Amino acid sequence: MKRHFPYLSSIFFFLFNNSCTDSVTPEFNFREGLIFIEGFASTIPGNSFVAINESAIEFGVYVVNFVEDAKVSFDNVDTNESILLNGVKGVYQAPDDFVVKPGERWKLSILLPNGKRYESTPEMVLESVPIDNLEANYDSQLTFDVGLSRLIAGHSAKISFTDPVEDINYYYWTYRTFENLDYCERCVGGYFREECISFSGGVSGIPYLDYTCESDCWRIRFPQSISIFSDEFTNGKTVNDFEIGNLLLYNTEDMVLEVQQISLTPAAYEYYKVLKDLIDNNSGLNAPPPAALVGNLFNPVDSEDIVFGRFTPAAASTTSLFIDRSDITDDTLENFGIRIFEQFEDVVPGPPKTTTSCEESKFRTAIIPPGWIDN
Numbered sequence: 001m002k003r004h005f006p007y008l009s010s011i012f013f014f015l016f017n018n019s020c021t022d023s024v025t026p027e028f029n030f031r032e033g034l035i036f037i038e039g040f041a042s043t044i045p046g047n048s049f050v051a052i053n054e055s056a057i058e059f060g061v062y063v064v065n066f067v068e069d070a071k072v073s074f075d076n077v078d079t080n081e082s083i084l085l086n087g088v089k090g091v092y093q094a095p096d097d098f099v100v101k102p103g104e105r106w107k108l109s110i111l112l113p114n115g116k117r118y119e120s121t122p123e124m125v126l127e128s129v130p131i132d133n134l135e136a137n138y139d140s141q142l143t144f145d146v147g148l149s150r151l152i153a154g155h156s157a158k159i160s161f162t163d164p165v166e167d168i169n170y171y172y173w174t175y176r177t178f179e180n181l182d183y184c185e186r187c188v189g190g191y192f193r194e195e196c197i198s199f200s201g202g203v204s205g206i207p208y209l210d211y212t213c214e215s216d217c218w219r220i221r222f223p224q225s226i227s228i229f230s231d232e233f234t235n236g237k238t239v240n241d242f243e244i245g246n247l248l249l250y251n252t253e254d255m256v257l258e259v260q261q262i263s264l265t266p267a268a269y270e271y272y273k274v275l276k277d278l279i280d281n282n283s284g285l286n287a288p289p290p291a292a293l294v295g296n297l298f299n300p301v302d303s304e305d306i307v308f309g310r311f312t313p314a315a316a317s318t319t320s321l322f323i324d325r326s327d328i329t330d331d332t333l334e335n336f337g338i339r340i341f342e343q344f345e346d347v348v349p350g351p352p353k354t355t356t357s358c359e360e361s362k363f364r365t366a367i368i369p370p371g372w373i374d375n
Contacts (some may be wrong), residue, residue, distance in 0.1 A: 017019040032056050034139050036064060036116065037297055037309035039108045040262075041074050041100045043128055044316050047260070048074065048094035050085055051110065066090050071111040074098075077122045078105055083245065100125045100313050108297070108311035120311035121296045125264040128315040129169065129207045135241070135256055136323050141332045142246055142253045153330040155247040156259060165236030170269035171261060172229040173244040176220050177367040179254040183339070184213040191348045192356055203347045210339045217358030218365050218372075221250075226276035228269060247323075250333045255323045256369040263315040271310050322372030 032055055039050040050072050053064040059281055072085040072092040085092040108120040136155040145152045163169055188198035188208045199206065227244040232239075247257065264272070295310030342352040358366040 009050065035067075035116075035118070035307045035309075037108075037110065037307060038246070039120070039311035040314045041094070041098075041106050041108075041311075042314045042316050043099055043101065043125065043362050044260070044318055045099055046096045047314075047316065047318075048085075048098050049099075049112070050092040050311075051258070052112075057193045066331060067112060069113045073109045074100075075106055076104060077108055077292075082109075091362055102127045102315055104313070106313045109275075109299045116299065116305070117301065118297055118299055118307050120279070122296075123265060123268075123296065125313040126265065126315040127164075128317045129161055129171070129261060130317045131161050131162060131239070131259065131261050131296070131319045132177065134158075134257070134259055134319050134321045136321055138328070140277055142248070143257070152333065153249040155249075155257075156243055157245050157247055157259070158239065158241045158243050159259060160240045161261065162238045162241070163236055164233055168235065168266075169231045170228040170264040170266060171231075171271070173229075173261055175223060175245060175257060175259040176240050177247060178218040178258070178365075178372070179251065179253040180218055180254075181213055181219050181358070181364075182219040183210050183336070184217055184358055184364075185211040186336070187211075187335070191342065192348070192353065193284055193349070200347065206346065208340060209342055210336075210347075211341075211354060212355040214355045214357050215366055216368070219371055220363050220365060220366075224279075226272055227277060228264075228272050228276060231267065232267065236375075239361050239363055244312075248333060249325075249328065249330060252325045252328045252332060254325055254373075254375060256371050257323060258318065258370060260316045261319045262312075267296065268310065268312050275309060302359070313338065320369070322371050322373045324373075325328055326375065 034055040036055070037052045039051065040123050041048045042223065052067040052070055054067050054070070056063050056065055056159045070087070070092065072087075074083040074085070075081070075093065083094055085094050087093075098254050105122045106125065107122045108118075110118040112118070138155050139152070140153045141151040142154040142156065143152050144150070152362060156230055157175065180328060185192050185196070190196045191209050192211050223245045225245060229239075229242065244259065247255070294308060297307045297309055297311060299305035299307065306341040323334065331368065340352045342348055344352060345353055358364060360366065
């Protein structure tokens with residue numbers, strides 16, 4: 001079962017491509033060709049992955065593009081075991097049964113198609129801390145959206161856990177949400193045949209065409225924020241109702257929330273603290289990444305070659321929560337309008353097509369998420 005968590009790549013995209021608002025012309029000497037690497041080797045099967053992206057400016061807009069055809073491996077520095085990762089859409093995935101264990105030391109090795117090499121310093125896997133409770137509390141006025149100039153409804157995700165007394169602990173939370181999809185594709189100004197194809201010049205009056213999912217399919221969303229915590233003032237105590245993120249009301253489909261609680265080393269915590277400050281202060285939209293954002297990755301043959309990101313052997317615990325949203329009547333962020341399907345009179349090749357498959361990707365899956373309840 002593929003259950004990777006490529007969430008920081010979406011955060012880097014947020015920092016360098018203002019995709020939620022109008023496009024922004026660069027206001028500083030933005031460098032193309034910057035490499036961003038996000039890697040996790042997890043104690044949970046199916047959750048180990050590496051995302052490699054490269055910065056670019058396309059039509060005056062910041063973007064980060066996934067780097068394909070790299071050779072990526074996790075290397076155990078004590079046993080010399082090497083685990084090769086397979087490239088899928090937008091991420092390099094470790095074998096589904098691969099896990100790291102507390103006390104082991106691992107590093108990341110990468111060979112890019114252009115011959116550049118990157119690796120990480122070795123890092124030890126810590127002990128995970130269990131999640132005691134997970135809640136998602138609904139609020140019809142959860143947060144204010146500046147772009148829409150209105151309050152947005154949604155759920156506030158909160159967790160409780162008991163901090164071990166023996167050590168100083170650092171935590172990082174990430175999550176995925178799964179929403180059951182009825183429609184898998186919408187082609188604007190065209191029709192779907194493996195991909196959206198534009199109408200020929202003789203077709204008019206059809207703004208878009210919709211296609212239902214041939215099987216059960218779930219859309220996957222990731223956080224666009226960082227949630228971290230240090231037990232400096234709570235060592236050995238129970239932490240209750242700690243807020244880890246807002247789940248905005250994009251639609252009213254039922255949803256599964258799946259949370260990971262990751263134990264970090266002090267160095268990893270400092271890295272994510274810098275990233276969190278950068279995002280929370282919004283300076284990232286028109287500022288180059290600070291030097292402090294450079295993590296534990298480096299080019300072994302060129303010390304002047306700067307690479308951003310981090311590899312973290314992640315001791316994690318996980319839990320899931322099913323959220324019934326059938327009674328919610330507040331306005332949603334998504335509004336698909338009238339559904340339009342292919343008909344016999346439409347000028348498209350072959351017989352009408354009204355369905356399509358649920359293509360596996362980091363944002364979509366046909367695998368039933370843990371905790372899903374059929375209503």
